Amino acid sequence: MAVWLAEQVGPAGHVVATDIDTRYLRRLELQNLEVLEHNILEDPLEALGPGSFDLVCSRLTLFHLVGRQEQALRQMTKCLRPGGWLIDEDADWGTAAPVDPAHPLYDGYRRAWQDGDWWTSRGYDKAFGQKLPALFERCGLQDIRHEAATEVVRGGSPWARWWAVTLEVINELGGGDESDGRELEVMTTALADPTVWVLRELLHACRGRRVGDTA
Numbered sequence: 502m503a504v505w506l507a508e509q510v511g512p513a514g515h516v517v518a519t520d521i522d523t524r525y526l527r528r529l530e531l532q533n534l535e536v537l538e539h540n541i542l543e544d545p546l547e548a549l550g551p552g553s554f555d556l557v558c559s560r561l562t563l564f565h566l567v568g569r570q571e572q573a574l575r576q577m578t579k580c581l582r583p584g585g586w587l588i589d590e591d592a593d594w595g596t597a598a599p600v601d602p603a604h605p606l607y608d609g610y611r612r613a614w615q616d617g618d619w620w621t622s623r624g625y626d627k628a629f630g631q632k633l634p635a636l637f638e639r640c641g642l643q644d645i646r647h648e649a650a651t652e653v654v655r656g657g658s659p660w661a662r663w664w665a666v667t668l669e670v671i672n673e674l675g676g677g678d679e680s681d682g683r684e685l686e687v688m689t690t691a692l693a694d695p696t697v698w699v700l701r702e703l704l705h706a707c708r709g710r711r712v713g714d715t716a
């Protein structure tokens with residue numbers, strides 16, 4: 502997103518990309534891209550320039566911040582100039598499972614994943630994406646529009662490989678025991694198998710404008 506935005510605004514524009522972990526962002530060397538280490542919940546907004554941005558865009562970050570999403574959105578809103586747009590992309594993860602009940606790996610994956618409660622029990626909000634429009638409204642944003650999209654892909658596809666690694670990392674962070682390891686293996690085996698068709702997460706995109714000029 503940082504690179505794409507830098508391309509869109511052109512040489513006269515300016516993009517600021519922030520994260521608490523800028524390891525990957527720092528590799529990007531673009532003239533109109535500034536990379537800043539910044540915690541949206543804890544660091545002062547002065548480092549970013551409150552009230553100055555035409556667009557603030559965040560993706561797949563808020564679902565990490567369970568219970569503090571509204572606080573983070575309010576901080577992002579403060580960064581916008583009046584009339585500027587806030588966009589957040591976040592998902593419903595419960596859908597991420599095989600779709601063909603006749604496949605021998607379907608039941609095992611579904612039993613382990615439990616419509617995403619495997620994720621809930623590890624501290625994540627599995628259905629956060631659908632809460633965005635109500636949250637945007639509470640933060641005072643206007644002209645709110647919300648869309649969601651997903652697709653069905655094969656095991657072994659780039660998404661399936663990314664999802665398997667994500668599950669492994671989440672399991673490791675939760676200190677997964679032996680039975681967690683077995684559940685994980687059932688899911689990663691299905692995700693590596695090209696005969697398994699998998700519905701991805703439902704990716705929500707919500708946008709809203711800070712009250713002020715319509716320009």
Ligand SMILES: C[S@@+](CC[C@H](N)C(=O)[O-])C[C@H]1O[C@@H](n2cnc3c(N)ncnc32)[C@H](O)[C@@H]1O
Nearest residue numbers: 519520521522539540541542559560561562565
């Ligand atoms: C799933 S990754 C998404 C990364 C990127 N936005 C993307 O869409 O590919 C979540 C990111 O949120 C960052 N993050 C978590 N808590 C944060 C916070 N309080 N402030 C800023 N970034 C945070 C993490 O370091 C991580 O890079």
